[in-house]
Amino acid sequence: MSVAILREGDYLIAAILSDLTDKEVLELRGELTELVGRYRSRGLVIDVSALDVIDSFVARALRAIVLTVRLRGAQTVIVGIQPDVAIALVQFRLNLGPLRVALDLDAARTLLDQLTEGEAEDGR
């Protein structure tokens, strides 16, 4: 699959490296849900900067990933939405609902630090 998944401390970073098929998008959800549990990640960053199309299917899939990994104890931040993609999303009127977004990895890390602050310090 063309997604690189890296661990950085409490956070998991999933960088999408190229356009994905629908099947790959769905597989990503299962894989990230699994990995968030295995690594006890408290935060997940999904880098979508390589996606030059985010259509309704991908938007829904991202939303599903966010909700699913939340149930596994991790917060998600989406980074790297391309300018043209942002315009398309607005013109399409796609509702990104509960998605939290940041411009880049640094901003995502800061946001995740805030989101996970005060959460139980790993009582596992």
Next chain:
Amino acid sequence: MADEVRVVIADDADLVTARAEARAMAERLGFPRPDPTLIATAISEIARNIVVHSGGGEIVLEPFEDANRYGLIVIATDKGPGIRDVEAALRDDYSGRGGLGLGLPGARRLMDEFDLVSDAETGTTVTMKKWRYRDELARLREERGRRA
């Protein structure tokens, strides 16, 4: 001028091809940003409808130009069961199958012209166009010509 491009749509991997071909043609024709992305996104939606609702079809990308404009025509056809209520399918709150949503209203908003013909016998044909005036002066001249 580039020739038409035909993409057979049979499964989800073909969506990747359709998106890439649409973007390539839009860029070749000279569409400025963000148009290639808008076009590729609209085509992605239409192509997915073909895969999910009909099982197969094709998308033809056709460049066009006249004195003042250039553009891209997308013709998507399938031999599926057709869309029972076309008007409803183009409404924002409509969801065709299992909450999946057809994405048609969104695709329509990304393009300049959008036309959908569907019946149970022949399937569904979506025709979409995106076009641009070569320059703003040409557009103004044309408008003035029409008014005169």
